[in-house]
Amino acid sequence: MTTSTPATPTSPKTPATSTAPGSDVWARELAAVSESIRAITSSLELPEVLRLVLGRIKTLTEAEALSLLLHDAVRAELVFAATETLRERTFAGLRGEAAGGLAGIVARTGRSARVNDPAEVHRLGVDPHEFAYATRNVLAVPLHRDGRVIGALELVDRYDGTDFTVEDESLVAALADALGQRRAPEDLAADVHALRSFFEEVAAAVPSEDATLVLHGGDGRELLLGASRRLESGIVDGLRMRLDQGIAGWVATHRTPVCLDDVRSDPRYYPEIERLTGFAPRTMLCVPLVMKGRLLGVIQCLNKMGGGSFTEEELRMVQTLGDHAAIALENARLYRTARLAALTDDLTGLWNTRHFNEILPAMLERRAPLSLVVLDLDNFKAVVDRHGHLVGSRTIGQVGRRIAAVMRPGDVAARFGGDEFVAILPNTGARDALTVAERLRESIEAMNVLEGTTIDVSGVTASVGVASHPDHGKTAESLFQAADRAMYAAKERCKNVVVLASGSDETLGAI
Numbered sequence: 001m002t003t004s005t006p007a008t009p010t011s012p013k014t015p016a017t018s019t020a021p022g023s024d025v026w027a028r029e030l031a032a033v034s035e036s037i038r039a040i041t042s043s044l045e046l047p048e049v050l051r052l053v054l055g056r057i058k059t060l061t062e063a064e065a066l067s068l069l070l071h072d073a074v075r076a077e078l079v080f081a082a083t084e085t086l087r088e089r090t091f092a093g094l095r096g097e098a099a100g101g102l103a104g105i106v107a108r109t110g111r112s113a114r115v116n117d118p119a120e121v122h123r124l125g126v127d128p129h130e131f132a133y134a135t136r137n138v139l140a141v142p143l144h145r146d147g148r149v150i151g152a153l154e155l156v157d158r159y160d161g162t163d164f165t166v167e168d169e170s171l172v173a174a175l176a177d178a179l180g181q182r183r184a185p186e187d188l189a190a191d192v193h194a195l196r197s198f199f200e201e202v203a204a205a206v207p208s209e210d211a212t213l214v215l216h217g218g219d220g221r222e223l224l225l226g227a228s229r230r231l232e233s234g235i236v237d238g239l240r241m242r243l244d245q246g247i248a249g250w251v252a253t254h255r256t257p258v259c260l261d262d263v264r265s266d267p268r269y270y271p272e273i274e275r276l277t278g279f280a281p282r283t284m285l286c287v288p289l290v291m292k293g294r295l296l297g298v299i300q301c302l303n304k305m306g307g308g309s310f311t312e313e314e315l316r317m318v319q320t321l322g323d324h325a326a327i328a329l330e331n332a333r334l335y336r337t338a339r340l341a342a343l344t345d346d347l348t349g350l351w352n353t354r355h356f357n358e359i360l361p362a363m364l365e366r367r368a369p370l371s372l373v374v375l376d377l378d379n380f381k382a383v384v385d386r387h388g389h390l391v392g393s394r395t396i397g398q399v400g401r402r403i404a405a406v407m408r409p410g411d412v413a414a415r416f417g418g419d420e421f422v423a424i425l426p427n428t429g430a431r432d433a434l435t436v437a438e439r440l441r442e443s444i445e446a447m448n449v450l451e452g453t454t455i456d457v458s459g460v461t462a463s464v465g466v467a468s469h470p471d472h473g474k475t476a477e478s479l480f481q482a483a484d485r486a487m488y489a490a491k492e493r494c495k496n497v498v499v500l501a502s503g504s505d506e507t508l509g510a511i
Contacts, residue, residue: 049332050082053325057301058084059160060317061310062207064303065279069241069248070329071297078252078297080239085279103154103214106140110149112173114139116163139164139206141173143180143215150180151215159207159305168206175202204306236277246270248286248298255295257287259315263302285310287319289326296326347393348400351414356422359412360476363426364469370426371433371468374483375403375440377419378461378495387455395460398451402443406436422480430468430500437464437498445496461496463487472501 054066065085069078102113116137140154153176158164179198183191199211243249247268251258263269263281274280285301299322304310343355351359363370377399384392396419403413403421412424423440425433444462449455465486473479482501490499 045332045335049325049328053299053321053328054082054084055161056321057299057318059162060321061285061301061314062160062305063285063301063310064305065281065301067236067248067300067302068325069252069297069300071252071295072240073295075240076243077240078243078248080236080241081297083236085236085277102138102140103152103212106142106154107149107152107214107216110142110144112139112141112169114164114166114169136161137164139169139172139208141169141176143176143213145180145184149216151213152176153202154212154214155202155206155208155210156212157209159203159209164206171205172202175205200306204308207305236273239273239276241270241273246273247284248300251286251288251298252295255288255290257315257319258284259310259312260284261309282307283309285315285318287315287322289322289329291326291330296329299325345400345415347397348403348415349397350400350404350421351412353414353416356412356414356416356424357476360424360480363412363424364474364476364479366426368427369429369469370424370479371428371430371466372473372479372483373423373425373433373437373440374416374465374467374480374487375421375423375437375444375462376487376491377444378463378491379459380419383457383460391450391453391455394450395457398447398457399444399460399462402447403440406439406443408436411436422483428468430466430471433466433468434498434500437466440464441496441498463490463495464498465490465501466498467501 050068053068057063057066066083067080068082070081071077072079102115106113114137136157138154138156139158140152142149143151143153153172155164155172158168175198183194195213198213202208202211241249243253247258247260247263247266247270249270250268260266261283263284264271269281279302281302283302283304285299287299289296289298299318301310301318343352343358344350345352360372380392380395383395396415399419399421400413400415403423407413407423408425410426412426414422416422423436425436428436441462441464444460447460448458450457465483465488467473467479467482467486469479472482486499486501490497493499
């Protein structure tokens, strides 16, 4: 199957009749899509929306790799904004004591157990700390050989996030019994090929994130064999592709979904991503995200768990999810734009007082070195008195741009009000903070004329105060007061200087 256009049978939203064959499957798919849509549209924070989109696609498709690529219209590129890639681990070990966990109980009793409520694990006598991570659900079945129990197979966390079912239990029990009849425990432990093949068989029947096989060895000790299949995020986050590269680029450009059974044989295939990640694509679903005629990005699913192919039904479901993901992404963008507007100073483009008052306490909680710079313009009133408030506002804007140009990655600069500015310098001690403050002072002193005019603003300089946490203040209020006092000390001395908070007589700049 290789298609470049969506199929047109009845949508999963509107099954033909409630009594049609497979209508219960349609109902489950409809419920899954509806739940996914509700989840995706429940948040306005972009990182949370991205996480929810990937999580729901994983539930619907059981893909080994998922990517949400956002469109950068300025650079005509796709950016990997959120990714998850399956990482597999197979292990074998030896232990002398009896196995713990649900597998241990099943191996001793010979009865299957299925737990879909984490609280039930306690009631079965299993210590939850025996699991290496927070567990949603567990399924364990015994292995028999020659009429006796020789071990147990335990699956943890169904891959699509749903509960383990009675049908899952039957499928896994049949595979475990077949294995027990075919191979002795010692033989299986020595055959890595057979072990991997078995776990792949189990994953194809009932996909889970972790599987462990506990076998009783001939010497009375137990063999622990296992496989983990977990999605890891961020493998290629931030990577960029041009719109003329790869299948995803084609989908974005043509705004047409694709469903492919053999990715590498497709002429649009772009091998660079495989080279960078080591992840070999086989099958693919890729759908565009479009909102009101504007391309937002694409969703990409690679490699169906268990080696199968993606279906046209899954393509339709991902398309439906993609349509609603586009709405959620657009809402998140609008919310972020509105929030930025509420936290940004109109004249300078720097942060405003509200954002400064929010972020300084949060940064201090990290208990890392931090310095604060408070800067007030000298002789600014003379410019306003001579040329008017419009020129004054444009001068403030020019100062803001100069401050932004001096800031380092991670620094936070804000207009505090009027002609006063502040800058938070994380992971910066007093000595380095004085260096940054001096650069700010020099940059403002170097202004000669107002940009785009011949108006002389060379008299505008800055008096700068610096305070460092925790030496000059341990709270946001005390640190600001220390830097503010240092700034006023600079003004009283001669203006156009940098002064460190009390406890030091260090002064930098023109005197």
